[in-house]
Amino acid sequence: MNLQYIGLKEINGPLIFLDNVKGIGFEEMVEIRLDDGRIRHGRVVEIQGDLAAILVFEGTRDLSLNNTVIKFKGRPMEIGLSKNVLGRVFNGIGTPIDGLGPVYVDEYFDINGQPLNPVSRVYPKNYINTGISSIDGLTTLIRGQKLPIFSGSGMPHNDLAVQIVKQARLTGKDATNFGIIFAAMGVTNDVANYFRRSFEEAGVLDNVVMFLNLSNDPIIERLLTPRCALSAAEYLAYKHDMHILVVMTDLTAYCEALREFSSSKGEIPGRKGYPGYLYSDLASLLERAGIVKNAKGSVTQIPILSMPNDDITHPIPDLTGYITEGQIVLDRDLHQKGIYPPIGVLPSLSRLMKDGIGAGYTRSDHQPLMNQLFASYARVMDARSLASVIGEDELSPVDKNYIEFGKLFEKHFISQGYINRDINETLDLGWKLLSIFSKEELDRTDEKILDEFYDHQQAVIEFDLEHNLLKN
Amino acid sequence: MNEVYSINGPVIKVKNATDFKIMEKVFVGKEKLLGEVISISDNFTIIQVYESTTGLTPGEEVINTGEPISAVLGPGLMGNIFDGIQRPLQTIYDKSGSFIKPGTNVACLDMKKEWRVEFKVKVGDYIRFGQIFGVVQETSLIEHRLLVPKNVFGEVILIKPNGSYILDDVLIKVRDKNDVVQELTMVQKWPIKEPRPIESRLPLTIPLISGQRVIDTLFPIAKGGSAAVPGGFGTGKTMMQHQFAKWCDADIIVYIGCGERGNEMTQTLEEFSELIDPKSNKPLIERTVLIANTSNMPVAAREASIYTGVTIAEYYRDMGYHVAVMADSTSRWAEALREISGRLEEMPAEEGFPAYLPSRISQFYERAGYVTTLSEKHGSVSIIGAISPQGADFSEPVTQNTKRFVRAFWALDKELAYTRHYAAINWNISYSEYIGDLAKWYNKQIGIEFLEDRQRFITILAEENKLMEIVKLIGKDVLPDDQKLILEIARVIRVGYLQQNAFHKEDTFVSLEKQMKMMKLILYLERVASQVLKEGKAFSLLLNTNMFEKVIKVKYDIPNDNLDLFENYYKLIDEAFSAIK
Ligand SMILES: Nc1ncnc2c1ncn2[C@@H]1O[C@H](COP(=O)(O)OP(=O)(O)OP(=O)(O)O)[C@@H](O)[C@H]1O
């Protein structure tokens, strides 16, 4: 059914309105042909009787009330996919832009996807080794998880994402067949190129699909970019048994596009002008991570978002955190101290790690080590805030120990640069650091484990502690 | 024919229709999408649609059914997982694979399965609404008591012999005083937004024991009571609900995942099928009904999921069971109300939420209670609702309005969660108003010391709170020894008692008996230590005994099935402290 209409009734921001239309479906795709032959794409966002509102993804610039022909496609927005998308570059609405021509299509996918039946999901349990201590040790990434990076402007989130992509190793039998999908939303050309170069250096470019909506590309198009990317991810994971890592950046730019769309539609705004359905909308993207029965592949998501003003209670990080299975939070203080990666380990969390670590996955002492590291590092914060009031010299000997531990932990464990660390190395390092304390101070760990891993003398030598901390 | 006129997300309008009723169930369009009439005016009837409206076209037919959206009640609910409008997800999966397509019509319950019915009435008996007329062993844990449906009152004139039947089989015929004959089967329907009637409400005097120390000891909930668990993301709301669903001493759990993660539902399903209930040695899933309307499923069905769940809970309550409802998260339900209200262009009240938000919240929590049922049994529905406040700010409307209607408030704290103090319940702002009504029970069942010790705990924590104000300014070292001891005991209470590791085999569930023994031991440590201080010994010498650390680790070191080990600790403390020179 290819209905055609000439002319518009009204243009308002990214929306156009048409009257006297019949038989069109809600959220149907439309093609808008300008009189100079250019083609734009849109979607029906509201119907009232014979009046239809259409969102134009490329924007309404140059449109007038009588220079268009509108064609209704009779189906929702689709993307054509096959295994040949690997190694290709697309724009934000899934059109190839690498000059290599159209891709052969094996299957058309409705980019909105459909909700996964919880019964068909397999609970994710296999960890992905990233070679980064503060992630592998404390916020372990699990295959099929959605684990965002909460960052802020000027912080090295892109470097971290690239390092993860380069170093990521799947564990387990079916660990080959690995692919990466990169979706850029509103980032600069530089950033997109940086990712591209890094993929090239890592020698994985043939297994990468890129969807680019850059900062100078149409804003509303951004609403489609992650959906195209996730459709490709689902296709490769569930039809071709691939393990797909989806890196999406910047989710904040996506949300701003959604806000623009919502306000042009005249919807009642919620917090900070974002629409009330921002949570549901983000969920419709982020819930497209996972593993399903009867398919060997998986979709893992690492969305990156910049927190406006480093404010974690801003609606975008806030709602994202309510949807994702944890978060990796970058910390400006650590960054300013020159620590890379500047991962703030206390606010960071991986909710799926508990079933993916321990004997058979990482090591049996992983969970107790992690609990103790968190507890001890949390006390560092208390000691530091006390020191900021009364001065470090006035601290009790115990508190001084914590200050020392904090420094060593940040210097050796968190700060690792671009080195790839084995999980055993990470865990051993953790125990070494804890061993600077007296045994009794480690109150989250039971005796048996301490007997095996606690070695105070070794720690004193290793970290060159001129004074024996136990004594004072 | 009534036709779709306008479409805006899940809200559609029908023009100039006269034959719709408010809250009536309708089918929309070719796909027969499920919908509900939510408002009627001169020109327009407004319908919210519980499935995706993508592809819906003006002019498609809207069919009315004359009845409200109802839950289908009968054997086959237990151990099952449904979406928000009670479609069985396993059946949908078997029929259409991994993804849920709109317009998937399947029966709520398995209509082909045979159940063994044993009748409890005979020909000539007079039966009426709410009475138990037969029983079916639904799962190895739950006996399903078949209830006489509404508007049935009369004499049994025919009854099938005990035996196996499918849900639709006519089991009993009843003749009323007007000689009208009614037929009873194993299933009945009940409108989800209407509370099921009871004989009378009873006072709430029995706690719902969860095995979570901070709850059972400090902020208990009564059977038939309601509690709210607010907290920012990652603070442990879902974990708390899972802990309750696993270990609390209700007979039946209805777990509603409302607008939350798919993986969490999968986890519940997998974990509960493997986890063995310690009391009955049967898998926990056999006493659990799951409602899963995840965040990526249609928004309107989120609203329904809460009501579907609580209606099922009331149905089992009416059989004489104690049912606990977990709703995770009620904020997503409130947001669904807000979204629909926004599309209706209603005048918003606070933060865009509709003005009727408080009344909807209160209606929901009012469905909790401890009751005498129509069949003269005792049963209860307890409701525990998670709240996800935006920006973890408890002054927002959903938290504030819920606070008005629940009597236990377990506030989860971001700072505590960051330091991995789980359960991250902030003891300074959480409360339970049930404690007075439950005192008698605690005194009788556990001993009068329990509440006394509890009071001492609260006092110590409050004192710590005050002392910390000073410590933050000048450090701990300048405090006198008796105040240092208060801080140390408070630490033992926080780390050794309030903190509870859900992933630790011994710590995930703790009996009231062990809770009491732990309290006693901690307070004994306090008494002996303060005695030693009075004798003029230095506080640092006390610390060097490491008894405080040892008592903190009691939760791990004394297994639940060997509480005799507590005796050793008294000896250890005595020895260690008397050895101080
Ligand atoms: N009692 C506990 N013992 C151990 N770990 C816990 C406990 N409670 C919470 N946690 C940890 O905190 C994490 C987050 O908890 P949970 O998923 O329940 O948060 P939530 O409040 O439901 O968050 P959201 O609002 O985003 O759903 C868990 O994955 C677990 O690692």
Ligand SMILES: [Mg+2]
């Ligand atoms: Mg949760």
